[in-house]
Amino acid sequence: MARLENIITSIHDIFMEYADDGGNKKQLNPEELKNLLEKEIQSPELKDKISVDAINEAMEMIDKNRDGEVNFREFCRCVCVLLNATTNLRWAKEAREARTERKMKKTDDNGVISQ
Ligand SMILES: [Ca+2]
Numbered sequence: 001m002a003r004l005e006n007i008i009t010s011i012h013d014i015f016m017e018y019a020d021d022g023g024n025k026k027q028l029n030p031e032e033l034k035n036l037l038e039k040e041i042q043s044p045e046l047k048d049k050i051s052v053d054a055i056n057e058a059m060e061m062i063d064k065n066r067d068g069e070v071n072f073r074e075f076c077r078c079v080c081v082l083l084n085a086t087t088n089l090r091w092a093k094e095a096r097e098a099r100t101e102r103k104m105k106k107t108d109d110n111g112v113i114s115q
């Protein structure tokens with residue numbers, strides 16, 4: 001399977017796996033959402049974006065139609081927010097590294113030994 005297809009399938013499978021635990025089998029209740037976020041998000045940067053400790057806060061952010069559960073569309077929106085956050089962090093890191101590299105190169109051109 002192509003990489004993007006693989007990711008799309010994985011997103012669907014993860015949602016269905018956790019949504020299937022209780023109540024509506026195609027929606028995440030707050031407990032199911034908490035379990036999903038705890039187990040499937042490990043990096044501190046992303047944990048900062050969605051607080052598992054304050055699950056009501058996370059629920060408020062994700063549950064756009066205010067029915068108390070997260071449907072697949074709401075979950076996809078949440079994944080997009082996390083994808084954007086990850087991409088922004090990565091690009092910011094690359095920009096910082098490029099600036100540092102340029103500074104070091106400049107210093108070298110002036111004949112100063114850089115550290
Ligand atoms: Ca459910």
Ligand SMILES: [Ca+2]
Nearest residue numbers: 063067069070
């Ligand atoms: Ca909802």
